[in-house]
Amino acid sequence: MAYYRQLGKIPKTRHTLFRADSGAIYYEELMGEEGFSSDSSLLYHRNIPSALVGAREWELPDQSLTANAPLLPRHLKLHGLFTDDQARTVDAVTGRRLVLGNGDVRINYAWVGQTSPLYRNSTGDECVYVEDGSAVVETVFGALPVAKGDYVIIPRATTHRWVVQDGEVAKLYFIEANSHIGPAKQYLSKHGQLLEHAPYCERDLRGPQEPLLAEGQNVDVYIKHRGHGPNGLAGTIHLLPEHPFDVVGWDGCLYPYVFNINDFMPITGKVHQPPPVHQVFEGANFVVCNFVPRKVDYHPDSVPVPYYHSNVDSDEIMFYVDGDYEARKGSGINKGSISIHPGGHAHGPQPGAVEASLGMEYFNELAVMVDTFRPLDLGEAAVKSDDGQYASSWTGGRWNND
Template identity: 25%
Template sequence: MAHVKDFKQLEYLSGFGNEFKSEDPRCPNALPVGQNSPQKCPYGLYAEQLSGSAFTVPRKDNKRSWLYRIRPSVQHKPFEPLQIPKFTNRFSDFAPNPNQLRWNPFPLPDDSTLVDFVEGLHTVCGGGDIVARNGIAIHNYSCNVSMHDRCLYNADGDFLIVPQQGALKITTEFGRILVEPQEIVVIPQGIRFSVAVDGPSRGYILEVYGVHFQLPDLGPIGANGLANPRDFLTPVAWFEDRDGVTFRVVSKYQGAFFEAIQDHSPFDVVAWHGNYTPFKYDLRRFMVINTVSFDHCDPSIFTVLTAPSTRPGVAIADFVIFPPRWGVAENTFRPPYYHRNCMSEYMGLIVGTYEAKEGGFRPGGASLHSMMTPHGPDAACFEKASNDELRPQRVADGTMSFMFESSLSMVVTDWANRENVDFNYFKDWMPLKKHFRNTP
């Protein structure tokens, strides 16, 4: 996007879920005073409300923002179908696969092929029902060019985007966001955005529909810890007034893509106020909670964001990270224990190595351990951790891995079952030895 000159010179508003107001300094006093939709808005702007929740939900759950823009978003030609071959939200057509799965780093586009963010979307797995609005999908993206005069909005749900290689320069209706590896960005349902890159870029996407991401409750932890609200950043207002262009608006609706043409930029919001906004977070700001006595804690202590279900304590999806930290547990096998789980666990690696699997699990790759599929550290990790001197030690320095965890049963797409797969993954556990002795 050549019109975006310098994403380094950005301003942000701080605090998760806060009511904010922002206006581009080029148009002071663009926000109406005392009401949301006056008969005539300042500067001849249009008022438009963007609602992320039902009108009648409790006040604490209401999500909406008012946008004051040069033209309302309704002004475009009819949508026409657009094919993105390896993207889907419909998983009923794929056969189940209970195996432990691991993927090699997702390939970057060939230099001879120009692929933008939309064209580079690739679905790995998912569950639930997109039309009934209850479920998730997990995607990769891989691109090497910017979206030029093109934007995307997801009518189905929220995107949580995890860059692994290459920064993303994201222009939204609310302003501009620079998102680098070891940061994440959430683009809530319906918000239009465009992605610019400076070269080959790839990463991971967690999509949830029917619910929004929120901070997990802290319970006995108290008032502080994990991801702190003040560290979440949303952009300040920024607009462009561009006419006479062929701008393509891509809509993802019921898992299918459509494209409409309009003759002006959709990023024409001069001012806005509300609590329904895109936001980013630096994973390195996470305050780790861990044991200081014995045993390995459940990974829920590393939850950054959650998308809760209607069942208390059960998530449609959790976003969990495993950042650098100290390990001090006494008389304990410190890596993750072997386990089977009523949740589905998709892991990705942003940088470094994951402590329980230092071999085939590489940055840009991933693994999936489906519901009740057994998993745990590989044989080499088990032997080492079983015999290590148990002194305080740093864990995961220079590393950042993460997990998308869901209460839904994951279905893997046909292409993800055959492409880029590490078919030798099961061999990580085959060397495990029998240590049993029939004596105390």
């Protein structure tokens, strides 16, 4: 997020000798994007950040993908993948399950009741939506308390862990990029400030408030990185001689932050507005939108639910979080559902939804949408949770495979 912040102790001049009161040297680390050509921060460590004393392979959770063939719209019931009892043994790093993926983005899901190991995703930024529950995301930049409705943006290669209190269960929706994730470019000035027409602003974003220091020796950090495994991914566990949470201060424009979906100001109009007005973040070849409770169209002949549309260039993935979904009445979709509307298939409201929406003035719905510009394949969690019936929901159950 390209606006400057400073936490903790830093020297007056960058790239100069910086000592503790004891005389010990603090070690400066530049964490920067795009080869010194984009946003960066300077972190000051008590220990050498490159130090390693061991390494071993980490077998990632199942990363296999299956083609969406034959091409179909699909309904996934994610809440059937976990139970509360199962969640108490699951953590947000080793327990996330792959739902959908392509070369640009992977969508994972998990119910977690265990604190995760320390983790670093070196393939891209992560945008994690907290569907329910609460946790603390501890990072080298500081801690971020998160709860229901929060998006957490975690820059690539940020060492962090998800801390869950005993007895709590957090339901997490992971959007893992192979790129960086940030606000939509149409909301930003040429210098990176969120503009007046943007549906949120910098004061809505929460960053770490103070450095997070921890002690410990021989500490494991789980790393997801590029390799020769499924999806071009591999895993390694680095053994560090000292705990990586040793940053006494940092400054810059690159750091993790939180945005709550309830602070999004929906853009509405006289007639139905297209999905880009709901955009909140973007990465390379995908966008993230959210649909929040809002007043709807006020033209006297308006049709509040969406018109039928063809995703000529993208797959549309809608995660239904809360409320009532007027356009999907009769489809079986409910809280915890994902609808997959692939490119090549015209989709829109289920039968009767247009008529039922006429005269409505307000929609009470909450959903997170990811649109991708390359086709998505099905992860093991999608195969497991597919209801197998959604494609026939526009025709009253009639289906012919011949």
